[in-house]
Amino acid sequence: MRSRLLLAAFLITLVAPAAQAQRCDTNLRIVNNSSSTVTRLFYNPSRITSWGPNRLTAAGLRPGQSSVFNLGSEENFDFRVVWQGNQAAEMRHTNICVISRVVITDEGMRVR
Secondary structure, three states: OHHHHHHHHHHHHHHHHHHHHOOOOOEEEEEEOOOOOEEEEEEEEOOOOOOOOOOOOOOOEOOOOEEEEEOOOOOEEEEEEEEOOOOEEEEEEEEHHHOOEEEEEOOEEEEO
16 A cells, blocks of 8 residues: 555655646747837747847738747747837746746836
8 A cells, every 4th residue: 555655655656746847838829019110029948048039020010919939938938029110128037837928018028
């Protein structure tokens, strides 16, 4: 009986990390609720010091539009948006596992 309990406890420790890793959806919707087109969007894990490539197409993200991006890893991310006219906003150390979207407004960015 004791060996079965030990085996069960061991199996739980093997399965628990895999189940925990599947809890975080790395797909994130970016919504432009501002009055201007976002021409550039950058994001990278917070541990990386550079912004990386622009994630938008040449058309950008117009007011009212949204798009889903797969960030690919379960960690904190930094975000930067640039509007037409080169005004920019940043949001750092965002835990993507507890949000479903980033909303861009005329004042900056917020999460939901």
